[in-house]
Amino acid sequence: MNFLLIAALIAQVETAPPPPAAPREPQLPKPAEKTLSNGLRVIVVQKRGVPIVATRLLIKTGAEADPPNLAGLADMTASLLTKGTKTRNAVQIARGVEALGAALESGAAWDNSFVTLNVMSSNLPKALGFVSDIVRNPVFANDEIERLRAQNLDALQVAMHEPRALVKFIAARVVFGDTPYGHNLGGTPESLRRIRRADIVAFHRAHYHPNNAVLVFGGDIAPERAFALAETELGSWKSGGQRPSAARTAESAVLHHRVVVIDMPEAGQAAVVVTRPGLRRVDPSYFIAQVTNSILGGGYSSRLNEEIRIKRGLSYGAGSSFELRREVGPFIASAQTKNESAAEVASLMVEEMNKLGKEPVADVELGPRKAVLIGSFGRSLETSESLVSRVAFLALYGLGLDEITRYISSIQSVTAPQVENFAAGHFSDSSIVIVGDAKKFIDALRQRFQDVEVIPINELDLNSPTLRKK
Amino acid sequence: MNAFVAVFLAATVSVTPIQYRQRTLPNGLQMYAVEDHSAPTVAIQVWYHVGSKDDPPGRSGFAHLFEHMMFKSTAHMKSEMMDRLTEDVGGYNNASTADDVTWYYEEVPSNYLQTLLWAEADRMGSLNVDEANFNSEREVVKEEFRTSVLGNPYGLFYYAITKDSFTTHPYNRPTIGSIEDLDASTLADVQKFHATYYRPDNATLVVAGDFDPKQLDAWVDRYFGAVPKPDAPIPRISVNEPPREEAKKITETGPNVPLPAVALTWLGPAASSADRYALDVAASILAQGESSQLYQSLVYRQQIAQDVSADDDLREDLGLNVITATVASEKSPDVVIKAIEAELKNLEEKPVSAAELAKAKNQLITDRLRRRETNDGKAFSIAYAATVLHDASEVNNGFTKLQAVTAADVKRVVDKYIKNQKSLTITYVSR
Numbered sequence: 001m002n003f004l005l006i007a008a009l010i011a012q013v014e015t016a017p018p019p020p021a022a023p024r025e026p027q028l029p030k031p032a033e034k035t036l037s038n039g040l041r042v043i044v045v046q047k048r049g050v051p052i053v054a055t056r057l058l059i060k061t062g063a064e065a066d067p068p069n070l071a072g073l074a075d076m077t078a079s080l081l082t083k084g085t086k087t088r089n090a091v092q093i094a095r096g097v098e099a100l101g102a103a104l105e106s107g108a109a110w111d112n113s114f115v116t117l118n119v120m121s122s123n124l125p126k127a128l129g130f131v132s133d134i135v136r137n138p139v140f141a142n143d144e145i146e147r148l149r150a151q152n153l154d155a156l157q158v159a160m161h162e163p164r165a166l167v168k169f170i171a172a173r174v175v176f177g178d179t180p181y182g183h184n185l186g187g188t189p190e191s192l193r194r195i196r197r198a199d200i201v202a203f204h205r206a207h208y209h210p211n212n213a214v215l216v217f218g219g220d221i222a223p224e225r226a227f228a229l230a231e232t233e234l235g236s237w238k239s240g241g242q243r244p245s246a247a248r249t250a251e252s253a254v255l256h257h258r259v260v261v262i263d264m265p266e267a268g269q270a271a272v273v274v275t276r277p278g279l280r281r282v283d284p285s286y287f288i289a290q291v292t293n294s295i296l297g298g299g300y301s302s303r304l305n306e307e308i309r310i311k312r313g314l315s316y317g318a319g320s321s322f323e324l325r326r327e328v329g330p331f332i333a334s335a336q337t338k339n340e341s342a343a344e345v346a347s348l349m350v351e352e353m354n355k356l357g358k359e360p361v362a363d364v365e366l367g368p369r370k371a372v373l374i375g376s377f378g379r380s381l382e383t384s385e386s387l388v389s390r391v392a393f394l395a396l397y398g399l400g401l402d403e404i405t406r407y408i409s410s411i412q413s414v415t416a417p418q419v420e421n422f423a424a425g426h427f428s429d430s431s432i433v434i435v436g437d438a439k440k441f442i443d444a445l446r447q448r449f450q451d452v453e454v455i456p457i458n459e460l461d462l463n464s465p466t467l468r469k470k
Numbered sequence: 471m472n473a474f475v476a477v478f479l480a481a482t483v484s485v486t487p488i489q490y491r492q493r494t495l496p497n498g499l500q501m502y503a504v505e506d507h508s509a510p511t512v513a514i515q516v517w518y519h520v521g522s523k524d525d526p527p528g529r530s531g532f533a534h535l536f537e538h539m540m541f542k543s544t545a546h547m548k549s550e551m552m553d554r555l556t557e558d559v560g561g562y563n564n565a566s567t568a569d570d571v572t573w574y575y576e577e578v579p580s581n582y583l584q585t586l587l588w589a590e591a592d593r594m595g596s597l598n599v600d601e602a603n604f605n606s607e608r609e610v611v612k613e614e615f616r617t618s619v620l621g622n623p624y625g626l627f628y629y630a631i632t633k634d635s636f637t638t639h640p641y642n643r644p645t646i647g648s649i650e651d652l653d654a655s656t657l658a659d660v661q662k663f664h665a666t667y668y669r670p671d672n673a674t675l676v677v678a679g680d681f682d683p684k685q686l687d688a689w690v691d692r693y694f695g696a697v698p699k700p701d702a703p704i705p706r707i708s709v710n711e712p713p714r715e716e717a718k719k720i721t722e723t724g725p726n727v728p729l730p731a732v733a734l735t736w737l738g739p740a741a742s743s744a745d746r747y748a749l750d751v752a753a754s755i756l757a758q759g760e761s762s763q764l765y766q767s768l769v770y771r772q773q774i775a776q777d778v779s780a781d782d783d784l785r786e787d788l789g790l791n792v793i794t795a796t797v798a799s800e801k802s803p804d805v806v807i808k809a810i811e812a813e814l815k816n817l818e819e820k821p822v823s824a825a826e827l828a829k830a831k832n833q834l835i836t837d838r839l840r841r842r843e844t845n846d847g848k849a850f851s852i853a854y855a856a857t858v859l860h861d862a863s864e865v866n867n868g869f870t871k872l873q874a875v876t877a878a879d880v881k882r883v884v885d886k887y888i889k890n891q892k893s894l895t896i897t898y899v900s901r
Contacts, residue, residue, distance in 0.1 A: 014693070015546045017555060017588050021581040024510035024680065049508060050842045051485075091770070094761035099825065101832030120836050147773060154729060154776045154799050161623045161728040266726040268620025269613075300562075301553045310550065313609025316617045336617050368558030375560025378511065379577065383843040 032223035039211030063185035072187020074108035163271035209240025219384030263438035270436025278331035343444035357424030498671025512679035513845035531647010580680035591693035714892035738789030
């Protein structure tokens with residue numbers, strides 16, 4: 001009784017949140033690195049505590065190198081690595097890796113192909129042997145190629161029935177046309193059928209070399225031990241001839257303003273995207289872009305989510321991001337909403353993007369949006385896998401690994417005028433793509449935007465920049 | 471060779487237990503604390519022992535809708551203030567609703583621990599949602615329904631698995647509910663639900679990360695200790711799901727289904743059952759990874775399925791063992807179902823090998839270890855054990871129990887829960 005009485009008294013006065021205590025500085029990891037004699041760059045970030053190690057082997061060539069009619073080649077090549085080597089077939093690889101409790105994955109992304117491993121530290125030496133074997137000695141057996149082709153075609157068929165997946169494929173074509181980032185990296189139904197074993201073997205031969213690769217270890221492993229393991233497993237991997245050129249024509253960044261609707265009458269919800277070219281990962285405006293996006297669409301309280309979800313209840317979530325690549329990658333704002341409100345959501349996105357380039361951001365908003373980035377950066381160093389991924393991408397784009405130690409101060413130094421200028425230069429003339437039941441929003445959309453193109457789903461051609469079957 | 475590998479691997483896995491401390495406050499609140507000073511952050515989770523099985527009659531989806539309201543105003547916080555106290559200072563917050571529990575979680579720089587303890591206690595003590603907030607957030611939840619159920623070609627498939635697998639227990643109501651029931655909910659329902667279930671003696675607080683234990687205890691006493699324990703008892707669901715009398719096969723449909731899918735379900739034990747670890751191992755042997763039995767047969771050798779999964783989805787009152795597969799194009803769902811049944815028969819008749827057993831254990835142990843890399847993961851593991859398993863020590867003992875599972879245990883649980891139970895088979899096709 002006494003206890004309750006006192007408690008009630010305290011409760012009466014505690015009507016405001018207690019202020020924070022003094023902050024503690026985070027300990028930032030310091031990567032160690034070494035380049036093996038064959039040119040393989042090895043980077044290690046040790047992190048004690050849990051007996052887990054993550055590794056990522058990056059080949060610095062990915063889906064951007066797909067020939068125009070062979071979309072999906074880089075991804076098929078990488079995915080087939082785990083399906084058989086000179087000494088082990090697919091079943092033996094799966095069984096051997098899984099017996100170690102390890103997760104081994106391979107695939108292609110933009111600008112890179114990858115093999116990732118996540119394993120208990122005691123099983124790392126054995127598991128790394130599999131990484132080495134699959135990247136150096138894959139056989140690309142015909143039956144495995146056919147099996148994967150069938151699976152990829154089915155997966156693509158599923159994705160093309162899903163508005164949120166399909167809208168991304170369309171957005172890439174709208175922004176990049178028929179330039180290297182324009183196709184779906186998993187391919188199209190037509191291109192997947194065209195890929196031959198010889199194409200795959202040639203892709204592997206051209207790009208999978210230690211001097212076109214980076215190997216990153218993170219977690220419960222000392223640098224010297226990791227270097228020694230890398231030397232044992234990958235030291236005898238032979239260097240390739242010429243490193244493929246990373247150069248690309250500038251046409252990929254040409255602005256094409258379009259408003260495209262893919263009419264999918266059975267869609268239970270519409271997927272809405274506003275998109276345009278963004279910037280390169282190595283652009284000096286990288287940190288300004290990060291802060292700008294954090295205000296616009298990065299995180300729960302960003303403006304897009306505030307306007308679309310919190311204020312109007314139009315979506316479960318709205319957000320945006322700059323996809324950062326070697327060349328200019330896309331900016332994408334996206335949300336899913338009931339078909340009836342698709343046009344309103346597209347308008348709100350465009351309005352918020354424009355507003356950011358016209359009015360300075362107040363400090364009360366700027367400070368918290370920077371904190372969002374700094375906090376999320378800190379959390380990305382928590383797990384071995386995300387730590388490895390962050391370091392690997394710095395290496396992929398030739399950025400200094402010390403960006404990790406400079407990240408917080410670089411974000412903090414971004415100013416409101418920088419954000420306003422950046423937004424004014426990077427959000428105009430964006431394209432709009434909507435996948436949904438067009439009859440429920442097409443009139444409203446035409447009232448708000450000009451030159452709306454409507455493409456019925458059965459007339460869609462992902463291979464063509466026009467997106468229409470001939 | 472295989473036997474050697476198994477012995478070698480089993481011997482190398484030694485797991486350091488999570489060191490946690492437990493307290494019970496006079497008002498019934500359970501508290502667990504795990505110190506870790508490696509980063510200046512702290513994870514805070516508050517788990518309420520109420521979930522979608524407690525949705526009021528005619529209000530399916532209410533526990534989840536209510537969860538959204540907990541981010542609106544309280545006596546001392548305006549709407550979205552939780553975001554100001556977390557996101558704005560470099561943290562994050564969110565919440566999830568399941569059948570048995572609803573949990574609220576945040577991770578913040580550790581100097582904000584006191585602030586967040588105050589805030590969590592504040593919304594436990596009172597909720598003050600207005601009509602406008604309620605209506606707008608209900609629209610958000612309806613969009614969530616559209617995203618998860620209608621916007622995904624397999625949304626209605628998973629919806630059907632829940633709905634069709636239980637005849638009587640409220641587990642047959644999908645957590646997301648229905649548009650009609652969401653529309654029927656009122657602001658009065660919100661206040662009643664808070665008063666009924668959001669109370670200290672129905673809550674578990676877990677704090678993991680960078681804090682001073684004495685200071686933590688003092689703040690917890692000060693803020694959570696001030697929330698009174700109501701006199702009324704907490705209502706509990708006491709519905710028994712009757713055993714199935716016969717095996718059934720049904721067809722469900724959805725619009726726009728690119729490839730058919732199939733599901734086989736059997737009623738399973740409660741999550742706290744001693745059989746859970748053997749069931750985990752059985753599910754792993756069946757479908758975890760590309761060397762698993764079902765993947766090898768259906769996806770790899772026969773190429774009749776695009777993917778396959780096996781899950782012992784055990785909940786507080788009873789569980790569901792579920793196998794699902796997406797049928798490959800131009801293949802028949804019936805062929806996939808027969809192939810699953812053949813693999814199950816094989817598992818019933820043939821003892822699992824030492825190598826397969828060791829492989830499954832290594833996969834499951836590594837999965838558990840990965841969750842320990844973050845404060846949030848550690849807090850989740852403890853809170854789940856304390857609430858759904860009714861025993862926090864399972865967070866550590868689970869490793870030992872998992873390692874102790876034998877081939878005979880796997881055979882016993884497969885017989886008990888698959889072979890000797892009636893299956894429900896669902897075929898999902900385009901409308």
